[in-house]
Amino acid sequence: MEAGEDFGPWLARQLKLAGMTQTELANKIEVTRAAVSAWITGRATPRVETIGRIAIALGTDTVTVHTRTTDTQSGLPVTWYHRPQHEDAGRELGNAAAFAFDPDVEVLARETCQNSLDERLSASERPVRVRYTLHELTGEHMHRFLDAMHWDKLLPHYEAVADQAQKVGRVVAAGLRDMRERQRLVLLRVDDYNAAGLTGDDYADGRFAAVVRRQLDSHKQAGAGLGGSYGLGKATIWGTSRLGLVLINSTLSEPHEGRTDNRVVGRLDLPWRQVGDQVLAGPAWFGRPDPASPRGEVTRSWWAEADEIERLHLARDSDEPGTSFLIVGAYDMASFDKRTSDEVSDEDEGASVLAMRDRLLKALGRNFWAAMTGGGGLAPMLRASVRVLRDGTEIAPEEQVDPEREQPSRTRAVRAFLDGTTVDRRTHADDVAMKLVTMNVPLEGGAKGGVPHDAVLLVTRADDDDDRHNCLVAMRGNRMVVRDRRVPALPGNVRPFQAVLLLGLAAGPDARGAEAAEHFLRAAEPPEHNKWRQTEELAARYSYSAHRRISTLVRDANAAVKDLVVVPRAERPAGGERLKKAMVRRAKPPARSQxxxxxxxxxxxxxxxxxxxxxxxxEVYGEIKPGSVPEAVFAAPTARFAVRSGSAPVVSWQSVEAIEGCTWSDDDRSLTFEPGARRATFRAVTDPTTHPVRASSSGLVVELRTGEKEQH
Known part of the structure; x- marks a missing residue:
């Protein structure tokens, strides 16, 4: 038989699990204490007949002792361990990392797929496969699952938190109410395959400890073209649970303790609480007690049996390495208002699993279409699908995201680049034009000079099915969309197009300056990884002015797009100028400008x-002519809802982003124009909580407020 873990470490752990000393084992199997010590230290191994006696002493069979691929069944039972309060009585009333993102399945899809791409097995030419399973449990099915994860031991903690007048307490209370009144529980499982899995020790540095034990530990290698860098993305998994509860089953790409299959653990994220005479800090872990921990209370991961896996709804479909995250009590705030009578009943206070499914599919297609595109003999980097179950029965079949359906024009552009079929200038409808845009990547530490990087710009015609035209999307190594903006200041004779900018390793491993650009752009991304801008890391690693290289890149890329899409005068259709004048009305300049x-x-x-x-x-895109006023002049966009009579109600901005030619200050809520800028563009999103009516039922008036007047 092929043995797993070395005999000595395996036997030492079994003695701890069984609460047995070396002397006690020696007495039971009738050998000396020195013999047992020699086995544990690896200086000797027991004979075959002695192994049989060891198996009896440990309450297992001889095969288990011979193979050593699992722990004995005489170990301590699986249970919950709750971290006691800090010695200085400090309190955390929630996991701050979880508040960095909204409880939104679109955010969850973006973060989890990015992490799976980062953990794709590097030696594999196959894509990482990610599957999302929404599973609604009701009645007896729900209670059997709750029993399997020892719900009776968790309920007092939830009730204590629900009584707290904090945000987490209100969310937990809503989750408990939904379970009790409707007798249902929504599970959302995220499985990835052909990924590394949670390798490493329970406590020491490694993937397992980074995800399960720690906060703000991304455990990413600095030199690779990876997406994550903050260690915050995993918090979205717990943040999508109303109960703050996630169970994990991982198949490892590298053995740990001689095994790879069914490494299981659970983590609970709750705020400080008092339950009876226990005062607890917050997090808790579901696992097997570790005898080596203080008082033997701390729980660690365990190698679960098949029946345990089934009861916990953690069974994986294959033995491919990867990890399954089971979000218990999953919810999606954005799905609440998207329900239909066919999906849920009127009294349902939770999100519909079908609405959540639709949003997952849409988010995956919008953010990862390029990673799902193959070409040039290379397989896609990612495959993703979504399915829906109710009490174990499929109610919506598994649907794989098709990039050609979700983003037909952009997919055509990336595939042409991978296949090597791009052209310098488009002459046919489906041609994809390619142009290099050079970016001067700054050197770390503020050193003078830079590294030239050749980014790849692709332009193709827009399809009728595209939701937005004339946009430039940008991405780097893992081909997740980071930036998606309209190209500003286009002339009226432009035919609808889509443009894609491939940066860093996305431009190809042999692209000039690819790795330097990958490092730089990764440092310029906020935790959401949805833009490139000034960040603390960027300023610390490069310089306080390094972000200007990004503004220059955007300006040059937009100029290159215009060069490829503007129709030469000789090719313009008759009447083009007249049509342009009829359709476009420019704002009348103020009197002072004349x-x-x-x-x-x-x-x-x-x-x-x-x-x-x-x-x-x-969502608003605006273009401003800065004029020649001093920088100190106040200039800020504002929004009002259009009304037939009376004053138009002002609505607040949820976010404002400077795109080109300007910067935005959150402190004074105003724009500052770059010296010499002839045009400035910005993107802004209103705050729905300040809307007097739904956006779809209203009109919007956008104004630019300055120190003296408004320009409409």
Missing amino acids: SRRGAPTAPILDTVEAKPIDSGAW
Whole structure:
């Protein structure tokens, strides 16, 4: 038989699990204490007949002792360990990392798929496969699952938290109410395959400890083209649970303790609480007590048997390495208002699993279409799918995300690049034009000079099915969309297009300066990884002005797009100028801008595009002519809801982002124009909580407020 773990470490752990000393084992099997010590230290191994007596003493069979791929069944029972309060009586009333993101399945899809891409087995040419399973348990099915994870031991903790007048307490109370009144529980499981799995020790540095034991530990290698860098993304998994509870089953790519299959653990994230005479710090872990821990109370992962896996709804479909995260009490705030009578009953206070499914599919297609695209003999980096179950029965079949359906034009562009079929200039409808955009990547430490990087710009026609036209999306190594913005200041003779900018390792491993750009752009991403801007890491590693290289890149990329999409005058259709004048109305400049030559002119809001988006907000793109006013002049976009009579109610911005030619200050809520900028563009999203009515039922008036007047 092929043995797993070395005999000595395995036997030492079994003695701890059984609460047995070396002397007690020696007495039971009738050998000397020195013999047992020699086995544990690896200086000797027991004879075959002695192994039989060891198995009897440990309450197991001889095969288990010979193979040593599992622990004996005489170990301590699986249970929950709750961290006691800090010695200085400090309190954390929630996991701050979880509040960095909204409880939104679109955010969850983005973060978990990014992590799975980062953990894709590097030696494999196959994609990492990620599957999302929404499983609604009701009645007896729910109670059997709760019994398997020792719900009776958790309920007093939840009740204590629900009584607290804190945000986490209110969320937990809503989750408990939904379980009790409707007798249902929503599970959301995220499985990845062909990934590394949670390797490493329970406590020492490694993937397992980074995910299960620690906060803000991404455990990512600095040199690779990875997405994550903050160690915050995993918090979205717990943040999507109303109960703060996640169970984990991992198949390891590297053996730990001689095994790879069914490494199981649970983690509970709750705030400080008092339950009876126990005062607890917050987190708790579901596992087997570790005899080596203080008082033998701390729990660690265990190698679960098949029946345990089934009861906990953690069974994996294959022996491929990877990890399954089971989110218990999953919910999605954005799905609450998207329910239909066919999906849920009127009294349902939770999100519909079908609405959650739709949002997952949409998010995966919008953010990872490029990672799902293969070409040039290379397989896609990612495959993703979603399915829905109710009490073990499939109610919505598994659907794999198809990048050609979700993003047909952009997928065509990336595939042409991978296949090597791009052209310099488009002459046919389906041609993909390619152009290099050089970025000067700064050197670390503020050193003078830089590393030139050749980013790849791809432009193709827009399909009718595209939800937005004339946009430039940008990404780096793992091909997750980081930036998606309209190209500003386009002339009226442009045919609808889509543009893709591949940076870093996404431009190809042989692209000039690819690794330097990967490092730089990764440092320029906030925790959401949805833009490139000034960050604390960027300023510390490079310089306080390093972010200007990004503004230059965006400006050069937009200029390159215009060069590829503007129709030469000889090819313009007849009447083009007349049509342009009929369809485009420019804002009338203020009177002061027509004053004597040399007099300062005020900023003008020249162009505005706005539309309602899925979150219920208005998304606004604006273009400003900065004029010649001093920088100290106040200039800020504002939004009002259009009304037939009376004053238009002002709504707040949820976010404002400077795109080109300007910077945005959160402190004074205003724009500052870059010296010499002839145009400035920004993107803003309204705060739906300040809307008097739904965005889809209203009109929006956007104004630019300055120190003296408003420009409409």
